[in-house]
Amino acid sequence: MQRISLAPRPDWIAKVEALGFDWHSVPETEQPSYWDESAYWKLTADEVDRLEAATEELHAMCIEAAGQAVERGLLPHFGFSETAIALIEESWRRRDADQLSIYGRFDFAYTGADAPPKMLEYNADTPTGLYEAAVVQWAWLEERFPESDQFNSLHEGLVQAWTKLRDKNKGVLHLTCLTPHAEDEGTLRYMLDTALEAGWTAKIVGASDIGWSTLDGAATNIADGYFVDLEDSKIETLFKIVPWDWLLSDEFGARLVHAVKTGELTVIEPAWKMIIANKAILALLWEMYPDHPNLLPAFMDRSAFAPGSTVVAKPLLGREGANISIAELGADGPLAGAPIASMDGAYGDEGYVYQALSPMASAVDDAGKTHHAVIGSWVIDGIGRGIGIREDTGLITHNRSRFVPHLFE
Amino acid sequence: MRKSRYVTLLLAGAAATTLVACDQQHDMTQDGETLYGDVAACAKERDPAECDQGFAQAKEEHLKQAPKFTTKEECEAAGFTQCETAQVRTAEGGSQSFFMPMMMGYMMGQMLGGRGYGGGMGMPPRQDQQSTGSAGGSAAGGASGAAGANTAARTASRPVYGDRNGYLYTGGTAVARVQPGTTSLGSTPVRMTSRGGFGSSARGFSGGA
Numbered sequence: 001m002q003r004i005s006l007a008p009r010p011d012w013i014a015k016v017e018a019l020g021f022d023w024h025s026v027p028e029t030e031q032p033s034y035w036d037e038s039a040y041w042k043l044t045a046d047e048v049d050r051l052e053a054a055t056e057e058l059h060a061m062c063i064e065a066a067g068q069a070v071e072r073g074l075l076p077h078f079g080f081s082e083t084a085i086a087l088i089e090e091s092w093r094r095r096d097a098d099q100l101s102i103y104g105r106f107d108f109a110y111t112g113a114d115a116p117p118k119m120l121e122y123n124a125d126t127p128t129g130l131y132e133a134a135v136v137q138w139a140w141l142e143e144r145f146p147e148s149d150q151f152n153s154l155h156e157g158l159v160q161a162w163t164k165l166r167d168k169n170k171g172v173l174h175l176t177c178l179t180p181h182a183e184d185e186g187t188l189r190y191m192l193d194t195a196l197e198a199g200w201t202a203k204i205v206g207a208s209d210i211g212w213s214t215l216d217g218a219a220t221n222i223a224d225g226y227f228v229d230l231e232d233s234k235i236e237t238l239f240k241i242v243p244w245d246w247l248l249s250d251e252f253g254a255r256l257v258h259a260v261k262t263g264e265l266t267v268i269e270p271a272w273k274m275i276i277a278n279k280a281i282l283a284l285l286w287e288m289y290p291d292h293p294n295l296l297p298a299f300m301d302r303s304a305f306a307p308g309s310t311v312v313a314k315p316l317l318g319r320e321g322a323n324i325s326i327a328e329l330g331a332d333g334p335l336a337g338a339p340i341a342s343m344d345g346a347y348g349d350e351g352y353v354y355q356a357l358s359p360m361a362s363a364v365d366d367a368g369k370t371h372h373a374v375i376g377s378w379v380i381d382g383i384g385r386g387i388g389i390r391e392d393t394g395l396i397t398h399n400r401s402r403f404v405p406h407l408f409e
Numbered sequence: 410m411r412k413s414r415y416v417t418l419l420l421a422g423a424a425a426t427t428l429v430a431c432d433q434q435h436d437m438t439q440d441g442e443t444l445y446g447d448v449a450a451c452a453k454e455r456d457p458a459e460c461d462q463g464f465a466q467a468k469e470e471h472l473k474q475a476p477k478f479t480t481k482e483e484c485e486a487a488g489f490t491q492c493e494t495a496q497v498r499t500a501e502g503g504s505q506s507f508f509m510p511m512m513m514g515y516m517m518g519q520m521l522g523g524r525g526y527g528g529g530m531g532m533p534p535r536q537d538q539q540s541t542g543s544a545g546g547s548a549a550g551g552a553s554g555a556a557g558a559n560t561a562a563r564t565a566s567r568p569v570y571g572d573r574n575g576y577l578y579t580g581g582t583a584v585a586r587v588q589p590g591t592t593s594l595g596s597t598p599v600r601m602t603s604r605g606g607f608g609s610s611a612r613g614f615s616g617g618a
Contacts, residue, residue: 048411138416155416178608208609211602228602232586242607252606386411408411 001112003363023182036402043408055384066275079350091271109358116293125277133388137405148407157380162198173202177241302354307331315347321398446594463566467515471568475509484508510570
């Protein structure tokens with residue numbers, strides 16, 4: 001893996017906006033602030049092979065681990081409520097019959113060459129950065145390095161996955177996210193496009209516009225209702241870019257649980273994806289596959305680490321780097337001094353998992369700044385379909401870490 | 410080659426559209442409100458005196474709230490099928506007549522003092538639905554949405570009128586939908602839609618993962 005600087009296309013903003021990519025920058029911050037084509041990462045074909053193999057193997061391992069989490073009754077340790085657990089278990093039981101899954105994204109620490117990619121986490125419920133990886137970096141490559149290759153067949157993968165799901169599931173697909181939010185809305189439009197291309201009849205509805213329709217006099221009666229869009233048409237299949245745990249804690253949460261458990265509503269990603277999106281899966285994977293080359297040591301109890309270890313504390317339900325901290329442990333577990341790095345956020349009450357710190361790809365640019373890279377590796381319908389690279393000058397990748405394109409030769 | 414052979418750019422066109430197509434306020438029944446086509450339907454579930462009173466109150470509100478037109482043609486052109494005449498007194502002591510959609514029914518909420526439904530349809534209190542809670546009892550902020558926050562304080566009845574597409578409105582917002590062409594709700598069940606029950610518990614909302 002090599003980071004190569006190059007001058008951005010002078011009109012890159014107009015070009016990416018023409019693609020519908022209207023969240024390319026964070027205003028009033030140092031630029032480039034999100035899409036960053038002042039550099040690219042160059043990989044070798046061998047490195048791509050490694051990433052692809054690790055992605056598919058880890059996906060299979062995560063499915064195994066999800067099964068164990070259900071069978072061994074481990075879900076209470078994941079910080080889930082009883083309601084969520086009942087829903088997840090039911091969803092897991094029906095996963096082959098009527099559960100639709102499209103995608104997920106592993107985050108890897110990978111220094112390149114023969115070093116194995118190390119799984120940092122699996123964003124299996126609401127992964128972001130899909131459009132940037134599938135379309136924007138593809139268009140960048142087409143223009144700048146049309147002879148080069150890129151680990152990216154995401155678009156074809158998505159259309160194939162939607163086609164498969166359409167065959168299983170007749171009817172209208174609804175897609176939802178929270179609004180207003182340029183990034184999620186843009187990603188949702190892209191999912192709409194790929195679903196339409198696959199032959200679905202599909203319709204977008206804002207999350208707060210979703211209605212609960214009930215018979216006269218039963219507005220609070222969960223059993224008699226169903227979800228509707230703004231035209232009051234019934235919602236039967238719903239793709240969402242809203243984390244499951246947020247939906248469940250919403251006012252309509254109990255209605256959602258009921259609708260999913262009775263099969264009135266199919267949600268993509270299915271509820272069981274909450275198991276592998278949860279950071280507790282890291283400890284379970286390490287227990288099931290100790291010393292696996294693509295895993296990092298991870299424990300629910302940080303005293304399991306040797307004194308002096310540098311560990312990363314991750315909230316079980318955390319997202320986008322929130323509430324993650326990195327610290328060196330003294331004897332018996334307590335921190336030795338202040339954390340090396342930490343992020344604010346709204347998570348952590350649900351508990352933490354502790355993971356060994358792993359070296360990441362990093363490079364120093366011409367201005368002397370060090371950039372750390374995390375590789376987001378996409379799984380579409382079980383297949384490794386491509387990567388998107390996020391960079392930061394800090395050690396913790398977060399929601400505004402820059403997206404830098406890649407190619408391989 | 411691992412690269413996509415093509416990427417369909419429907420996107421360029423899609424980008425211009427905004428996600429929320431409807432800027433009309435398209436909610437909201439208050440939880441616990443019931444829609445009645447007439448006093449008889451109401452009286453099946455509630456105290457008849459209460460139903461009479463609610464009906465009269467709704468009629469009065471309807472006169473104030475319903476959209477008004479100078480001619481029947483204008484009223485119909487606006488999408489309403491059953492336009493009736495009404496008269497109001499002007500400040501100068503005269504009167505003026507106009508057209509407005511007919512009141513098709515009225516909605517009644519729970520009464521002050523905690524009086525619930527009269528017909529044994531007592532629904533679980535709102536806390537039951539909220540107790541599903543966030544996964545892990547974590548710090549999901551302010552879960553209580555806009556919907557129905559004041560349910561207990563509502564005693565008013567609200568008039569309902571319809572358009573030719575079957576949407577039923579109160580105070581200018583759609584609250585339910587029936588078969589287009591329905592002229593009377595009578596005692597037939599009407600599906601009611603409450604909105605706003607998703608999207609309130611986003612934590613430091615900035616997207617996914």
